[in-house]
Amino acid sequence: MADNAQVALRAVGLRKHFGGLTAVSDVSLDVHTGEIHAVIGPNGAGKSTLINLLSGDLSPSAGEIMLGGQNSSGFDDITRLAPDRRARAGLGRSYQKTTIFPQFSAQENVRLAAQAHAASPLKMFGNVTSDADVNRRTSEALEQAGLLARAQMIATHLSHGEQRQLEIAMVLATQPRIILLDEPLAGMGQSEARKVVDLIASLKQGRAVLVVEHDMDAVFELADRLTVMADGHVIASGLPQDVRIDPAVRLAYLGV
Ligand code: ADP
Ligand code: MG
Numbered sequence: 001m002a003d004n005a006q007v008a009l010r011a012v013g014l015r016k017h018f019g020g021l022t023a024v025s026d027v028s029l030d031v032h033t034g035e036i037h038a039v040i041g042p043n044g045a046g047k048s049t050l051i052n053l054l055s056g057d058l059s060p061s062a063g064e065i066m067l068g069g070q071n072s073s074g075f076d077d078i079t080r081l082a083p084d085r086r087a088r089a090g091l092g093r094s095y096q097k098t099t100i101f102p103q104f105s106a107q108e109n110v111r112l113a114a115q116a117h118a119a120s121p122l123k124m125f126g127n128v129t130s131d132a133d134v135n136r137r138t139s140e141a142l143e144q145a146g147l148l149a150r151a152q153m154i155a156t157h158l159s160h161g162e163q164r165q166l167e168i169a170m171v172l173a174t175q176p177r178i179i180l181l182d183e184p185l186a187g188m189g190q191s192e193a194r195k196v197v198d199l200i201a202s203l204k205q206g207r208a209v210l211v212v213e214h215d216m217d218a219v220f221e222l223a224d225r226l227t228v229m230a231d232g233h234v235i236a237s238g239l240p241q242d243v244r245i246d247p248a249v250r251l252a253y254l255g256v
Pocket of ligand 1: 021044045046
């Protein structure tokens, strides 16, 4: 494929069973560097399960997950890698439920994320990542997420929208090449959502972004590529303007 060079993350034939239920069924997709790939679909479609498979929080029943651009042969198989190893390989994610420490400041939360990522087995041979590096990554992440002015505020005192910005800052502090976001706009008012949409738009600079989101205005504003899931299957994928007029998509969403 001509555009393999830009594929940062590739899923091939992913499947996940929970007992008799097939939550994800034969899902293949590519996430490209410099692009936002949105995944949409009704509740229960398998979107969060797909993110969990990509991040390594769940193991697939079948299929492969590969990182692009790591070596000369093009792809590295990460299907069996634990989540922390994937994170170290450049895969960052947010969760649908918050992972913030509520009584710590915004800055402390981001610093912890930067430190957790820096702590590697190599550390026993010396301080691989310096405090200065952690400090730099912490302030860069706070700045990109628009939280510098809120850095000293206790996380629980931040607005809902600012807490989502903080989660993204915590992902950025791990310096990912690929970012997976599960419903980053959930429960947000319009003005809060505006800020977070702008933040998400900025993430694709030099990175690949996969975002699961229900807010269709945001999806069509952000997405360079779109995959639609229903009942565990991909029912449509491609450019947003093509997918939105796809009869199978209209049927899944509108029942017409
Ligand atoms: P979505 O994020 O698109 O709403 P999910 O991936 O959360 O969908 O869920 C897909 C299906 O898998 C649903 O039917 C859900 O009930 C089921 N499911 C998700 N996680 C589990 C689990 N850990 N155990 C059993 N069933 C699950
Ligand atoms: Mg979900």
